[in-house]
Amino acid sequence: MGPNKTESGKSSQLRVSTRRVAALWATCVVIGAGLGWALRAVSEWAASVDGMPLRDWISVLAKVPDPYGTVLCLLLGVGFGAEVARRTLKDSVAVSVQQDRVIWRAGRKTRRIARAEISAVYLDGVDDLVFLGTDTGELARANNNLNEDAVKEAFLRHGYPFFDADPHLEQYMRWVEDLPELSATANALLKARQKALADNAAEDAAELRADLAKLGVIVRQNDDRQFYRLIGERAAEVTGAQPDEAPV
Incomplete structure (x- = not known):
């Protein structure tokens, strides 16, 4: 949508x-x-x-x-x-939605994101508020402890590209070990994140997600399954990859 x-x-x-x-x-x-x-x-x-x-x-x-x-x-x-x-x-989140930028604070951390950098804003389930950049990579992901209706109304009122779900869901593919289109480093990080998810180590899983994003690999999960999509040059290099069932 x-x-x-x-x-x-x-x-x-x-x-x-x-x-x-x-x-x-x-x-x-x-x-x-x-x-x-x-x-x-x-x-x-x-x-x-x-x-x-x-x-x-x-x-x-x-x-x-x-x-x-x-x-x-x-x-x-x-x-x-x-x-x-x-x-x-x-670490509860406070967000200021302005005409030219978004400022969000979580504990002592403050992040400013210029409106021109944002290609999409959406709520990822009940857990996270996500900002995507112009390359479709994640600019920021913040714990969503805010009222969902208020979040949606605020971003729409200021004309931001707010989506009801991840607008790139159809691009995600199911991850299995040692995929050839992913680098050895990305596969290793995804394997480590799979273990973190199994161990309910949420903080480790979040850190590994951020590390993967630096490599151009965006990750979602559905239960114990991980899905990924590539951005930038890595996405252009992959050919013939068939999408698996995307998470909801």
Whole structure:
């Protein structure tokens, strides 16, 4: 589906809503408190199990009499939940959509992308906000913790080429090991990324995706399958490659 355009206006500011922030904090704190309660309930048993992680600390907790022991475990659980919420929000994305550029911030990182550099903007599922360059390569990929309708409305209002999905889906091909049209380095990185996906190592998989993009290889995945497309000179060099089922 192609981009739609509407009238431009003042810059649009996109950030995590207060409601979503409050919901995240509440959920993490409640779950943390539940874990603290469960810890108290099993602390005596856990302290008696050989090889139990943090056994010494659990033994100390088990010896604290009630109600102080229960209160302490609840406080530890709440603290753990609060830390999870803090870390989750630390890298939350804020986007400023302007007439001549897009500025997005994630934690301490700030990225400015000139409008002239952007050929497409789309939401990749519920996970990422993606910007494609004029060579169809990825300019930036940011964690999408924003309201999807607000994101779409902001980019369309400023006339950006916003798509409902990756506009190059039909160009992706299924990756299998040692494809001859890919360099040895690209195949090695894709193999490493396959393992990272299997191990649920999201950070490693993201880093490997960025490394592949530098080689002109753009990657998507569907479950445990990886798909790729080539950009620039590498795409022009490949002939006779038949597209496999593209991810959705």
